[in-house]
Structures are given as structure tokens and as C-alpha cells.
Amino acid sequence: MIGSIKESSAQILEFIDSTINYNKIFIYDNHKTRENIMLRDFVFQRMRLFANTAEFKSIQIQNNIGKNDVLISNPDVLSIIIHNILDNAIKYTDQGFIYIYGITNECRYHLVIEDTGLGMSEEEISKLKQAEDFSGSRLGMKIVKELLPFIDVSFNIESKKGEGTKMILTFTG
Template sequence: MNFRIKLILSYIGVILAVIIFSFIFSSIFVRQIFVRIIIGNWPHEIDLLLKPQVTMFLNTLRMTLVWSGVMSIFIGIGVALIVSNLTVRPLKEMQKLAKRISQGDYSARIGLKSRDEIGELASSLNYMAEQLTDIENMRKKLVQNVSHDLRTPLTSIKGYLELLEDESFTEEEKIKSINTIQKEVERMETIVKEITRLSIIDGKNYQLDIEKLDLNSVVKESIPIINIEAEKKNIQIQIDSLQKEIFIMGDKEKVKEVIINLLSNAIKFTNEGFIKISTSQNKNYVSLIIEDTGIGIDPEDMPHIFERFYRGEKSRSKNSSGLGIGLSIVKELLYMQNGKIEVESKKNKGSKFTVKFPVAD
């Protein structure tokens, strides 16, 4: 039995119950009133005279109630059909939406904007469809980026391995080929690490160990980890205003990961010049500022740099590895610690990332 039939039967059941109750109550009530008022204390002759009239009146009243009940049933059925149509139609639309989503059509939406419970359910389904659309887009970007970034180093490795089999290759050329293979392996290792980090952050059991931290100390611990990358490109990391203790509330390892990711990103897109790190504090926030003299960010890329798997054209150069999730991970880690990040950039002049943490009590 479908929902519409149940709804109609429930309406009819209510109407029948009201009619039966009204019929019984009216018959008893009217009979008693007539007996008390018209017949009760009158002489026996008048009683005999009026009794047929009272009986006729009661029969007429009874038939009136019966026909009224029949009409009420038909009216009730009509009302039930109208109400059921108004109720069932959006439910059927939701059923169709759920079926389309299950078939992979995440663009489906329900055009229902009522403010009742059904409208709220429709809004929830639309929101779910939007989230699934975003997830599907991210999945496609992930597959595209992984296939692109793995194909290139694998092709390079395969080519150099074939060249190493050539006996005419000199020892110097072999060493150069092996070094190139090593770099390509490191690129693939970076991709695997980023996917692993992403799966950990998305895990339900991902937890933070929040404690009171001296941000300047965490910065000083992070720099040696990333300084090797900077030295390979002859880029100097300048430290400014890190002498005074500045306390924040955060997870030490995750704060360190934020710093390393931002420094690594700055090194990746800085070909010459320097990277400057500084901290400051006001009444509400502790700020960590990382500036570079790199290639900057295109204005068209700026709104998307914190999106997962988004990479501007510069990021697809051969010298750049990764899936385009570094900055998105930074933003998510900061969000978990009640922090936020801002960015300023000018093309070919560099970028400035400002991370803000709440001041520790």
C-alpha cells in the first residue's frame, strides 16, 4: 500500500469516526430534549398526539445526518486527494532525485522552496547533491592529476633505463641518468605522501593534541627541515622578529606541518631572491607571515588556490611536483585549530601568506 492510499484512508477514517459519533450523540441528545421539553410533563392525550410527530422528526433528523455523512465522505475523499497530491508530489520528486543521484547524475535538483518539513527535506537533498557534485569533481581532478604526474616520471624513468642498457654510454652519462631517475622517483614519492596525508586528514579518527605553544620556537624547529630545499635553489630563508615568546593554542606537529607546507610552497615558486619569516601579535591574533620574491599568483588563480587539487598553469611545469593539495591541507589544519590564512600576491613580484592563530589565554 503506497503513501497516497494510506493518507486517503486515514482522512476517510477520521471523517467516518466523526460522522458516527455525531449521529449517535445527536440521536440521543435530541430524543432526550424532546421527551423532557415537549412530552415530559404533558397530559397523556397530548403525549399520544405529539409522539408520531416526534418520531417523524427524529427519522428526518436521522436521514439528514446519514446524507450529510455520505456527502461528507465524498467531500473528504476530494479533500484527501487534493492534500495527498500536494503532499505526495514533492515526495515523488525526491524519490526521482535520489534515483538519479544513485545513477551518477549529481546535477539533479528539486525546485521546491516551501518552509515546512518537506521543504527542509528537499533542501537537505539538494545540499547532499551539491556535496556529491563537489566530491565527484575532486575525484576527477585527483585522477587527472595523479595520471598526469605519474605518467611523466614513469616515461622518463623508462627512457633512462633503456639508455643505461646502451654499452656506448659513458660512466658520466650513466651517473647523470641515475640522478635523473632518482629525482623522478622522489616526485612519485611526493605524490604518494600527499595522497596519504589527505586520507589521514579525511579520516574520522583524525584528532589534534591541542596545547599551549610558543609559535617562534615551532618556527625555529621547522626551518632546518625545509632549509635543504632552499639551499638547492640558492634561496635564503630570512628570519625576523623571532626572539620574543608568542604563545598560541594548537597541535605542535600540525602547526609545524602548516609552516613547512607554506615554506615548501614558497621555495617551489621562487627561482631567485629570498623568503622572509616573521611573527607578530595583537589583542586577538598571533600572526605568522611568510613572504617570498617568487613568480606570484595570477589574479584568476587567486580565488582557487586553497581548493583541493587546483593547480594553476605554472604548477604544471616540469619543475613542480604534487597534486595541488598543499595549500588546501594548510587551510584545513588551520580551521581545525581555529586559525585562518590570508594571501596577497603580485604577479612576478612574489606572495605574502599571513597565518593567524588565536592568542593563548
């Protein structure tokens, strides 16, 4: 129980820190800062925030990113994006898996976060991609869509109802 309280407190602190960083991006225009990010370790740190919730929901999160995968990006922006995608994956998955891995092709790196959750219909995906009015449970996606252009990343969603969702972030350059 103490461990659960400790983790919940850490999640709250991370949320507050994430919110502050989100606001700094717009106030101080600090999204232009870039640095080398060891992606496997970076993602592992974000995964830790969701460990208790994943365990409670019988979800296994697998970080299959290569040990030497490095991205040049803004760590604050990327952290918020990954946090929101993982949050959604956990929210819509019960007793399943979340796989995180990278694929390199055509001089592009694709960061994939794939879950075995509820999935979405083609209509739901289309609405999500086109939506400007994000309310309720879509707030995380609104944040992701607002931040991706700041780090020159595009996204694609592949999903089937009842089979899960694959969120693909494509880094250019």
C-alpha cells in the same frame, strides 16, 4: 655530498612522519589537543628540513619571529601547515628570500610567511581560495585549507605576479 644525502633522508623521514600525523588527525580526532608552542623554535625546526633545497636555489630563509612568541595550538596540525607553506614558498622562489614573522594586533596573532618568488595574479589567488578540486601542484594548499579549521586559524593570501607571495595565518583568541 654526504651532508646532502643526510638532509634528503631527513626530509623523507619528516614527510613520512608528517603523512602519518596527517592521517592520525582524522583517524583519532587528535586535533583537539592543544599545547604551548614556542613559535620561533618550532618554525626553526621546520626550516631546517628545507635548508639544502634553499641553499641550492640561493634562497635565504629568515626566521624573524619574536623569541617570546607563544601560541596555544596543536603542534602536529601546525607543523603540517607550516611545512606545506614553506614547501610552496621554496618551490616558487629562485634566488630570493623567505621571511617568517609574527604580528600581533586586535588580540590576534598573525603568522606571516612571505617570499620573493613568482607571485600570483588576482585570478590565481581567487581560484586557489575557492578551489575544491586540487590537483597536481595544489595538493599542499588543499592540505593547508583542510587543516586550518581544526586549529581555528584563518588565512589570507597577498600576492603580485613577479613580486612574491605573502601567506598570512591568523590565530584567534
